[in-house]
Amino acid sequence: MRKRPAATAAALLMACALTCGLIGAAVAAPDRATDGGRTGRATVATATDSVTHEQNERVPEGARWTQHYFPSSDGSKTELHADVLLPEKLPEGAKVPVIMSAGAYFGHSGEMEVEEEHAGPSERFQDLVQGTDLFDKGYAFVMVDTRSFGGSTGCLDLGGPGDQADVKAAIDWSAKQPWSTGAVGMYGKSFDAYTGLLGNNVKHDALKAVVAQEPIWDLYQQLHSNGVPRPNSVQLPTSYNRIAGLAQLPDEDKRYRTNAAYEKKHPECLVLNSFGPSIGDPDDPYWKDRSPARKAKDTTTPLLFTQGTAETNTLPVGMEEFLDNHRGPQRAWIGPWGHVRGNERTQDGRLAMGRANWFKETLSFFDEHLKGVDPKIQYPNYAVQDNLGNWRAEKSWPTANRSANLRLGNGSYVDSGAGSQPTSPEGESGRDAGSFLVWSGPLETATRVTGTPRITMTAKGEGNVMVKLYDVDEGGNAVAFDERVSRLDRDRLDIGLKSTDWTLRAGHRLAVEIGSVRTGDWLDTPSKQKIRISSARLQLPLDNPAEDIATGGDRAPWLDTFTRINAAKLKPGPATFTVPPARARR
Secondary structure (H helix, E strand, O other): OOOOOOOOHHHHHHHHHHHHOOOOOOOOOOOOOOOOOOOOOEOOOOOOOOEEOOOEOOOOOOEEEEEEEEEOOOOOOOEEEEEEEEEOOOOOOOOEEEEEEEEOOOOOOOOOOOOOOOOOOOOOOHHHHHHHOOOOOOOEEEEEEOOOOOOOOOOOOOOOHHHHHHHHHHHHHHHHOOOEEEEEEEEEEOHHHHHHHHHHHHOOOOEEEEEEEOOOOOHHHHHEEOOEEOOHHHHHHHHHHHHHOOOOOOOOOHHHHHHHOHHHHOOHHHHHHHHHHHOOOOOOHHHHOOOHHHHOOOOOOOEEEEEEOOOOOOOOOOHHHHHHHOOOOEEEEEEOOOOOOOOOEOOOOOEOOOOOOHHHHHHHHHHHHHHOOOOOOOOOOEEEEOOOOOEEEEOOOOOOOEEEEEEEEEEEEEOOOOOOOOOOOOOOOOOOOOEEEEEEOOOOOOEEEEEOOEEEEEEEOOOEEEEEEEEEOOOOEEEEEEEEEEEOOOOEEEEEOOOEEEEEOOOOEEEEEEEOOOOOOOOOOOOOOEEEEEEEEEEEEEEOHHHOOEOOOOOOOHHHHHHHHOEEEOOOOOEEEOOOOOOOOO
16 A cells, blocks of 8 residues: 655645635546546446456455446535445355444545545555455445545535434445445544544444554644644644545546535635634533534443544543543553554554554454454453553553642733743743743652642732643653643633553652643643742642553654653752652552
8 A cells, every 4th residue: 555645844835725715626536538537557446337357456355346327414415425445255145244434534636745646545444444354354345535635525524413424324224235244333533533433422222343553533622722723723624625626537437526526615614623622611512512522421432542642632631531531441542642544553653553453453343243252362442651661451541540739829921922931940930931831749658640630729920821731750851741721711720631541750850830832732822921820739640650461562763752752951949848658559
């Protein structure tokens, strides 16, 4: 499978140009000869005429491809397009369970760019097809374009009610086909992992399992933090507007090309999609509609997911809320990696997550829940890697057996924003310092912070606040391992940080920095005012690493990069609080 190009600054600028120009002419498809829908070995499938690899090399070997159209479930007249891959030698009348993905990246001309020469099914999850021998194992694979993308009509919706209706319709359609057993599983990464969580929340009886790699758990927390936007609050809708407007290929059938051009007749779609993510109020209905975490209450679909605690793309925010609300079986890989797939490798051949057999575990999960096959291997419910690179098996996550409520006291800083004077290396806050630090004493034993820390405080003044947690060794070498920000729009603040799994070694100290938004991925507007903080308290979920049960896996390569990026040199100040040792598990 060819490597897809990453979005570039030029691509984002072009996306903005398309948005501002209400899409105009998108990337032009290259000229090529056509012959009744054929370009060399490029026969294009219909609903009744299937195509194999020998007829079109974009069809995976061992499969036959058909294309289908069906309505969404919300009565909006949105028409959805699906590419179906069935085992090539499936006997007439035989039925197989369905693995289905739904999202933005299955357009025939390319995922992010026009990068294909002729029409055919997306290769986005060719790694899954090959890594599991999916068709030999007796599965169908269905790729559904959610509204506005690929061969589907409608205004793009970024996980809102429209997308939820599309996912519901896709599950229903997949379950009712004559070649389907009626059992559906969803598979995806990033946006199509987000739609997998939406699938869980529609509570469709036919959906038997969801596999979601690095999903979006809550769109507001993904794009904003307590009133402070991230740059991707602009970049994300711009990028998806551009994908929705990708030019299609000359050998596509007329219906596909007509549907794909929907935005040209409805430019308001792109304007509305750009506006929604800019809304600052977290209680706005726009965000409530797009929170899988909030809507997961009492859902029961079995879930296998991955989440990087060092992610810079789809952040570990809203995850714990989702898991608390979800009542079905849960399995996961959690650890310090970036935005990667479970099977992905680095350029030097190392597994990006550090753990092998992603596809074996995925197929076992689907076999169990879609076919009723008992697993041959008992995988741990949760395989978790901490910052020391150690993997452990857990029955649930987080495994906190103690929640310490730590008094951080008072302090002040000037909200000067990026480039403002930081706290000095000696930990002394000058009159114009952009932050202040609060220190624990050295830890008596190794203690793990696992789950979602929270900080409360009273703030006087107008502006912003950033909270950062540091792991500091005896020599003052520090790593900032968690952070979150907030506007000071009320006196009493309650800020949830990112979910983490970080082990503090014996003798290390925990430092908490409170101050202006000087670093990180934020679009803050500093007030230049002095901010006074009082009654700050840190709620810290703790676990005892001495009782870990090891499971297989190596150190995630991204961990070393994350540590370097977030390194600092600090001279510890006087201890004002103590991190208690975690209790032994019962």
